[in-house]
Amino acid sequence: MALRLTVQVQLVVQALLRDPAREMYGLELSEETGLQPGTAYPILLRLEHEGWVTSRWEDVDPRAEKRPARRYYRLTAGGAVEASAALAGARRPAGSALRRLAEGGGVA
């Protein structure tokens, strides 16, 4: 099943493409995109299923860190190429969504 590039998917892909080598965890992505974490999660799963993104659990001791381990996401090499191409051909995110992000509001 081909990935549908909705506005939300484009926002997540854009955030990951800003630095394709950088790993980002759910909350970080949610803050960068303005999407709620519960909205970003299924998108990340779909991207992972398509092979655009790879993920791993952070290797930390939750007791020492006093927080649960984070799940980090990163674009794969092929994913970065495909995502760039797909974004170039996609409709730009709606102006209202971008305005809301610029104003610091979230996208549900």
Added chain:
Amino acid sequence: MMPDIDPRTDAKKKRAGIGTGILVVAGTADAIVAGSGFGPSLSVREIVMAVVLAVTTAFIVVPSGYRFRGHGPAGVRGGGNGSGLGWRTREADEAAGGPAHRWRGLVVVSRVMPPTASRRWLAEAESVLSEIEAPRRGPAIRSYLRSAPRLAVMMWIREVLRRARLGPRRPG
């Protein structure tokens, strides 16, 4: 100083409380249904009683800290007899060294997903929610709950396709 609590005594007390609660509600509902004109129609009365019992049990059991076995915290599969039900409390989780789920609603909703997907979703939600600022936590929890049904459908479709690809299990 915290008093020593025996998890088994605590579980027994919870069990007794839940049992009493269910009996009281069932008795009251029976009396109301009997006096409401449903009396002659036994099947309707039985259906109403079954619904009342199921809803009451869910409402009493879920917030009581009662947890289901089989879906452990943060990706750890718990022990148990495989029935999916067990008397493992939040306190027992913490005593065993595992993190207790603070978001019971998410735990309940995660039950509709395939086990592997459910564990990952729950662990990731717990990870994000534990770091998010308090004012943003409510909307974030609601976003997880809102996206759960579609996610569950997506994950079950994937699970069915995966099993279909693997083919039927052969004994031995």
